[in-house]
Amino acid sequence: MNETRQINHDFVLHLFKGDDSPLGQARMEVDWDPALESCHLSGIRRGKLPPMHNIGTHRIEPIWDAEKGKPSVAGFRTVISEGNGSEGFSSDFPITYFADQALRESQCYVRTGRLNPGDRIRYRITASPGTRATEPETGASRPRGFSVREVPKPIPLGSVSLHRLRDESVPFDGGEEEDMPVFIPDHVLNEVCSRTREGGAYEVGSILLGHLHRDTESPEIIAEVTAAVPIPSPEQKLYSLSITAESWAEVRNTIRLRDKQEIMVGWAHSHSFMKEVCQNCKRVEDKSCDHTAVYMSEKDCGLHRTAFYRAYNLALVLGDTPCTGLNYGLFGWRYGGIHRRGFRILNTGRSGANMKGEENVG
Numbered sequence: 001m002n003e004t005r006q007i008n009h010d011f012v013l014h015l016f017k018g019d020d021s022p023l024g025q026a027r028m029e030v031d032w033d034p035a036l037e038s039c040h041l042s043g044i045r046r047g048k049l050p051p052m053h054n055i056g057t058h059r060i061e062p063i064w065d066a067e068k069g070k071p072s073v074a075g076f077r078t079v080i081s082e083g084n085g086s087e088g089f090s091s092d093f094p095i096t097y098f099a100d101q102a103l104r105e106s107q108c109y110v111r112t113g114r115l116n117p118g119d120r121i122r123y124r125i126t127a128s129p130g131t132r133a134t135e136p137e138t139g140a141s142r143p144r145g146f147s148v149r150e151v152p153k154p155i156p157l158g159s160v161s162l163h164r165l166r167d168e169s170v171p172f173d174g175g176e177e178e179d180m181p182v183f184i185p186d187h188v189l190n191e192v193c194s195r196t197r198e199g200g201a202y203e204v205g206s207i208l209l210g211h212l213h214r215d216t217e218s219p220e221i222i223a224e225v226t227a228a229v230p231i232p233s234p235e236q237k238l239y240s241l242s243i244t245a246e247s248w249a250e251v252r253n254t255i256r257l258r259d260k261q262e263i264m265v266g267w268a269h270s271h272s273f274m275k276e277v278c279q280n281c282k283r284v285e286d287k288s289c290d291h292t293a294v295y296m297s298e299k300d301c302g303l304h305r306t307a308f309y310r311a312y313n314l315a316l317v318l319g320d321t322p323c324t325g326l327n328y329g330l331f332g333w334r335y336g337g338i339h340r341r342g343f344r345i346l347n348t349g350r351s352g353a354n355m356k357g358e359e360n361v362g
Contacts, residue, residue, distance in 0.1 A: 004203055006059040007032070009074075010130035013102060015109070018120035021149040023109050028125075032078075033309060035093050039078040041311035043089035044155070045180065047219030049080060051155040055206060057083040062127040063092060071126040091192075097336050099127055156263060162222055168346055173329060180312060182330065182343040184225040184227035189345065192228050192268045193326055196318045197304060201276035202236040203245070205269040207251045208314060209262040223265050224346075229254050231267075238273040240299055243307075261352025264331075266314030267307075269300070274321040284322045293319030294329040301338050306333075 011030055015023040036058050043049030048054075059079040075095050081088030084158070100121040109115040163184050173255050188208075195204050206228035213222040232250050233242045244274040255262055271293035283289045296304070304315050315331040332341045 005032070005059045006057060009060070009127040010131060011098075012128075013098065013105060014124040014126065015102065015106060016122040016124070018122065020122065021280055023106070023114060023121070026105055028098070029102070030098070032058075033332060034305070034311075035076075035078050035097065036080070037309060037311040037341075038093075038336050039089065040092050040335060041180070041221070045219060046089070046220045049082070051157050051187060051214075051221075053153040053155060055081050056088070058279075059088075064083055071128050073125045073127050075091050093335055095125055098123070100337075111261040114218070119142075130221060132279060134252060139218075155212060156216035156261065157221070158211050158213040159216055160222060160224070161217065162215040162220060163217065165174040165222065165224070165346070166344065169344035171342060172341040172345050173340070176334065179332065179334060179341050180221055180222045180223060182332070183227070183346050184315060184316075184330075184343055185346040186212045187347070188225055188228050191330065192270075192316065192318060193328070196229060196270040196272060196320055196326060197271060198304070199270060200234070201238055201274075203238065203241045203266060203270055203272065204236075205233070205241045207264055208230060208266040208268055208316065209255060209258070209260075210265040210266070212312060221312070223314065225314075226259070226260070226262055238276060239297075241269050241303075243303075248252055263307075265312065265315065267304075268316035269320065270318040270320060271295070271297075272318075272320040278322050281322070283342050284352070287323040289321070289323040291321060292327060293317075295319075295326050296331050296338055302336055 011028040013028050014025045017023060017130065019190050030162075035338075039058075040049065044051050057080070059081070061077045061079065062073040063075040063077055064070050065074040073095065075093050075097070077090050077092050079088050079090040102121070104117045108117060110117055115121070148278060162181060165181075169183055192206055193204065198204075208225050209227040209229060210223060211223060214220070215222060229251050231241065231243055232247045234244060235242045244273055251264075255264075255343040274291070274293055276286055281289070287313055296315060300315065300317070304313070310313065311333045313333065316328060317331060318328045329340050332344045333339075334341065
């Protein structure tokens with residue numbers, strides 16, 4: 001994201017042991033992109049911002065802790081202004097946004113022996129006025145005589161009745177009220193389930209294609225998955241998915257050949273390694289283990305943050321284990337973090353997908 005940003009505070013991370021004894025502090029280099037993406041989509045969903053990428057000025061403001069006061073923060077606020085005199089649209093984020101960075105910083109103290117693996121930590125964030133304003137790339141990095149300005153890109157939106165889609169679907173896995181509505185046809189779920197079983201213990205993946213719609217009766221944005229295109233992988237692995245430049249090119253060519261104005265709304269991948277590593281486990285015989293493989297690993301989150309960073313992007317995870325069988329769950333962005341979320345299954349009366357996230361065979 002290259003929009004103009006105003007970040008006029010320095011944020012500092014303070015780490016403590018579980019007994020409240022201090023470990024140290026560090027000036028934070030925060031990745032604000034997930035928060036800004038989240039704020040942007042929220043503004044579009046409420047009809048407060050136009051459906052465009054890369055617009056306006058983005059401002060980051062600390063939210064001061066009501067009990068401790070300045071300089072302690074309880075979170076932060078993102079403000080997007082179109083620059084036309086309007087007040088703009090804002091979203092608030094809790095202090096948990098910094099949890100991953102606090103955990104990474106704590107590993108330094110594990111390596112030096114001041115913390116043991118598994119020790120509990122606490123963290124606190126403070127902010128102070130600084131000269132951290134971030135502007136678009138200018139000056140020295142560009143040839144003289146040239147100026148570069150990123151052109152806002154429209155987000156392609158169709159039109160559909162949210163009420164009708166809800167009537168034609170059933171909910172799966174609960175969900176948060178603030179999450180964008182997502183609809184996945186059961187034939188897509190059955191396809192990715194079949195590919196997971198065909199892959200055996202190895203990880204396989206797909207790109208989820210679909211459309212973004214605006215509700216005919218409200219500003220709400222809806223994601224509808226229409227297909228799952230297999231990701232060609234040059235090498236099969238138990239614990240990771242290999243995606244090359246050639247793989248991306250083949251997927252894009254498939255989208256072009258389908259000619260349905262679809263976009264990449266996310267991806268799907270399997271976790272089936274337990275079919276290999278659990279072969280000699282005694283609990284497999286009586287299927288007494290309830291461990292699930294439906295989760296986003298650190299590598300998965302890294303890929304999602306890099307390739308599927310838009311706030312509407314999704315990740316469908318399929319876990320296949322000897323004891324619990326084949327299950328799936330959907331993950332997406334919420335408050336700038338990747339969380340499990342609910343969705344709705346379309347056309348459930350016509351095929352084998354069921355309410356347990358399992359595939360019916362035969």
